[in-house]
Amino acid sequence: xxxxxxxxxxxxxxxxxxxxxxxxxxxxxxxxxxxxxxxxxxxxxxxxxxxxxxxxxxxxxxxxxxxxxxxxxxxxxxxxxxxxxxxxxxxxxxxxxxxxxxxxxxxxxxxxxxxxxxxxxxxxxxxxxxxxxxxxxxxxxxxxxxxxxxxxxxxxxxxxxxxxxxxxxxxxxxxxxxxxxxxxxxxxxxxxxxxxxxxxxxxxxxxxxxxxxxxxxxxxxxxxxxxxxxxxxxxxxxxxxxxxxxxxxxxxxxxxxxxxxxxxxxxxxxxxxxxxxxxxxxxxxxxxxxxxxxxxxxxxxxxxxxxxxxxxxxxxxxxxxxxxxxxxxxxxxxxxxxxxxxxxxxxxxxxxxxxxxxxxxxxxxxxxxxxxxxxxxxxxxxxxxxxxxxxxxxxxxxxxxxxxxxxxxxxxxxxxxxxxxxxxxxxxxxxx
Amino acid sequence: xxxxxxxxxxxxxxxxxxxxxxxxxxxxxxxxxxxxxxxxxxxxxxxxxxxxxxxxxxxxxxxxxxxxxxxxxxxxxxxxxxxxxxxxxxxxxxxxxxxxxxxxxxxxxxxxxxxxxxxxxxxxxxxxxxxxxxxxxxxxxxxxxxxxxxxxxxxxxxxxxxxxxxxxxxxxxxxxxxxxxxxxxxxxxxxxxxxxxxxxxxxxxxxxxxxxxxxxxxxxxxxxxxxxxxxxxxxxxxxxxxxxxxxxxxxxxxxxxxxxxxxxxxxxxxxxxxxxxxxxxxxxxxxxxxx
Numbered sequence: 001x002x003x004x005x006x007x008x009x010x011x012x013x014x015x016x017x018x019x020x021x022x023x024x025x026x027x028x029x030x031x032x033x034x035x036x037x038x039x040x041x042x043x044x045x046x047x048x049x050x051x052x053x054x055x056x057x058x059x060x061x062x063x064x065x066x067x068x069x070x071x072x073x074x075x076x077x078x079x080x081x082x083x084x085x086x087x088x089x090x091x092x093x094x095x096x097x098x099x100x101x102x103x104x105x106x107x108x109x110x111x112x113x114x115x116x117x118x119x120x121x122x123x124x125x126x127x128x129x130x131x132x133x134x135x136x137x138x139x140x141x142x143x144x145x146x147x148x149x150x151x152x153x154x155x156x157x158x159x160x161x162x163x164x165x166x167x168x169x170x171x172x173x174x175x176x177x178x179x180x181x182x183x184x185x186x187x188x189x190x191x192x193x194x195x196x197x198x199x200x201x202x203x204x205x206x207x208x209x210x211x212x213x214x215x216x217x218x219x220x221x222x223x224x225x226x227x228x229x230x231x232x233x234x235x236x237x238x239x240x241x242x243x244x245x246x247x248x249x250x251x252x253x254x255x256x257x258x259x260x261x262x263x264x265x266x267x268x269x270x271x272x273x274x275x276x277x278x279x280x281x282x283x284x285x286x287x288x289x290x291x292x293x294x295x296x297x298x299x300x301x302x303x304x305x306x307x308x309x310x311x312x313x314x315x316x317x318x319x320x321x322x323x324x325x326x327x328x329x330x331x332x333x334x335x336x337x338x339x340x341x342x343x344x345x346x347x348x349x350x351x352x353x354x355x356x357x358x359x360x361x362x363x364x365x366x367x368x369x370x371x372x373x374x375x376x377x378x379x380x381x382x383x384x385x386x387x388x389x390x391x392x393x394x395x396x397x398x399x400x401x402x403x404x405x406x407x408x409x410x411x412x413x414x415x416x417x418x419x420x421x422x423x424x425x426x427x428x429x430x431x432x
Numbered sequence: 433x434x435x436x437x438x439x440x441x442x443x444x445x446x447x448x449x450x451x452x453x454x455x456x457x458x459x460x461x462x463x464x465x466x467x468x469x470x471x472x473x474x475x476x477x478x479x480x481x482x483x484x485x486x487x488x489x490x491x492x493x494x495x496x497x498x499x500x501x502x503x504x505x506x507x508x509x510x511x512x513x514x515x516x517x518x519x520x521x522x523x524x525x526x527x528x529x530x531x532x533x534x535x536x537x538x539x540x541x542x543x544x545x546x547x548x549x550x551x552x553x554x555x556x557x558x559x560x561x562x563x564x565x566x567x568x569x570x571x572x573x574x575x576x577x578x579x580x581x582x583x584x585x586x587x588x589x590x591x592x593x594x595x596x597x598x599x600x601x602x603x604x605x606x607x608x609x610x611x612x613x614x615x616x617x618x619x620x621x622x623x624x625x626x627x628x629x630x631x632x633x634x635x636x637x638x639x640x641x642x643x644x645x646x647x648x649x650x651x652x653x654x655x656x657x658x659x660x661x662x663x664x665x666x667x668x669x670x671x672x673x674x675x676x677x678x679x680x681x682x683x684x685x686x687x688x689x690x691x692x693x694x695x696x697x698x699x700x701x702x703x704x705x706x707x708x709x710x711x712x713x714x715x716x717x718x719x720x721x722x723x
Contacts, residue, residue: 027721028721033630033631033632033633034631036630036631036722037627037630037631040630040711040714040715040718081720084538084539085539086536086537086538086539086720087720087721088717088718100539102538102539104537104538105537108533108536108537108538109533109534109537109538109540110533111531111533111534112533113459114455118451118455121451122448122451122452122455123538125445125447125448125451126448126534126538126539126540126541128444130447131447
């Protein structure tokens with residue numbers, strides 16, 4: 001408890017934008033709806049407890065940007081709801097200084113029947129703004145959202161991207177003292193996301209407090225000085241972004257490996273076919289320490305290793321691997337014959353066995369889930385025939401910590417900028 | 433006291449209430465082609481239906497001593513009064529669940545929801561009362577009906593006797609009646625809204641109960657009829673019956689409501705509001721958990 005209580009700079013209650021002490025939230029799960037009524041009326045205890053948040057201490061000073069990270073179900077959203085006052089705590093207390101605007105879920109705070117315009121008015125009124133204040137900001141909100149004619153249609157006709165635009169526009173334009181965001185931004189398109197990031201930076205520069213929950217470690221790292229890591233409703237660690245995201249990544253890696261290897265332990269539901277002269281008995285991915293893994297970091301080396309065994313004679317077996325994104329997009333395929341320096345394995349006979357290893361210097365893919373497919377084909381025949389073809393032989397995740405580039409792949413590049421002016425010519429270079 | 437809490441909250445969130453009411457009325461009057469006209473047509477349609485069923489199918493007559501124009505106005509007034517009550521009670525019952533998206537995901541003063549429903553219903557009632565006033569002027573002053581009582585005939589004291597329509601000083605009691613009326617209905621609204629959030633069956637129960645209650649209220653038949661048949665207690669225990677009666681007296685015939693009736697109405701309105709807001713605020717901090 002004491003480590004958690006250490007809090008942020010100084011920790012004096014007066015200067016905190018948000019101060020939480022021994023904060024817990026217990027959801028009551030009733031067996032029958034009528035028990036809810038008995039509970040409210042007579043405090044009857046016919047329910048089971050679920051503690052979504054437990055004994056949390058937080059001290060967020062004015063003007064700071066704080067990230068909350070953790071796995072799904074770690075209690076992040078429950079914590080945000082407590083901090084914003086949407087739900088009331090079961091134990092402890094929260095103190096908030098200043099106007100707080102939140103963007104918790106898609107379409108949160110919108111009335112589906114109201115038009116975009118009416119929802120803006122509604123939200124401004126909910127945030128306690130006077131009609132004059134609302135009128136003053138109204139056009140700015142409409143402009144920021146870029147919704148065009150949709151602003152006059154009921155929000156129930158909006159796409160999820162439009163919801164986010166409207167939601168963010170309101171939350172970011174009402175000049176809150178504290179802005180709370182729950183990873184809603186990930187839905188918008190690239191252009192709008194960029195706009196949001198700019199606006200968030202402006203808000204931070206104005207000395208406003210920003211609290212946000214994200215799975216995007218890159219974003220958390222680049223925006224927050226202070227990060228809170230949650231697990232099973234408790235604060236596992238809080239500290240500088242570097243330190244906490246490091247812990248998070250280690251845990252995510254361990255968890256990811258655990259989860260993905262669970263998938264592989266079960267019988268594969270993906271097709272496998274082939275004539276079976278040669279069999280691949282083992283297939284794995286290795287990280288740079290040559291330890292089996294299912295999680296690779298962008299830009300880091302990795303290798304793929306398989307073991308094979310010949311059951312019958314085979315004229316020309318060729319090992320190949322295909323790389324796919326989980327939506328089925330074929331990203332890359334290679335085998336040992338299609339190379340500048342092809343390897344000829346020649347004829348194999350029963351009893352032969354061995355290993356194939358593919359070394360990759362740097363993982364070019366960005367964040368996300370991917371899978372590998374094994375192609376073991378006989379190339380001695382006019383059309384290659386499958387000896388051992390295994391779809392989805394291995395699923396893995398790529399973690400992108402730095403998020404240095406956007407898009408699907410990372411392209412290593414060197415940048416050079418030149419400036420010519422009256423004071424002379426200067427050249428600026430970046431190798432990485 | 434929860435009243436005080438409600439009062440302060442409503443004052444603080446007045447712009448928000450206004451927002452909701454405006455949207456609600458706009459949806460009703462601007463969104464539809466006939467718009468404003470519906471608030472006249474709707475009660476008239478139910479009036480026509482019930483008159484047909486009661487007068488032509490069931491052959492029941494309101495009274496032998498009151499002209500048809502008066503009977504129609506009395507029924508119409510009963511319908512709009514009841515309509516306001518039914519609208520508040522039934523819409524309030526579902527309002528918290530319907531607006532769950534607001535309560536669950538943002539900091540939202542949920543106590544304004546039954547309030548805005550009530551204000552919106554009150555507005556509709558006022559439009560209906562406007563038409564009542566118009567009808568009274570037309571049938572009471574422009575084209576007054578003759579007394580249908582045969583000369584020399586003295587009706588039984590229990591039977592409704594002829595009285596000319598009149599717009600008088602008794603209209604001054606209208607604000608008081610409206611306050612007691614809406615207070616009573618809104619109190620029930622707060623109560624049922626909370627109960628329905630906790631146990632969803634309440635909504636189904638309410639819609640059934642509202643219909644039964646309507647037929648237990650002398651809207652399409654005179655009070656004297658129920659008394660004759662020995663069901664006077666139904667009327668005596670039904671605050672809506674007192675209200676309808678008081679409205680009719682004050683708005684159609686120039687009678688001031690008796691202090692006893694006003695005291696009774698004040699009492700039920702108080703009890704209803706007290707109970708409703710008490711339960712509402714008792715559960716309010718957990719609304720988001722229940723949705």
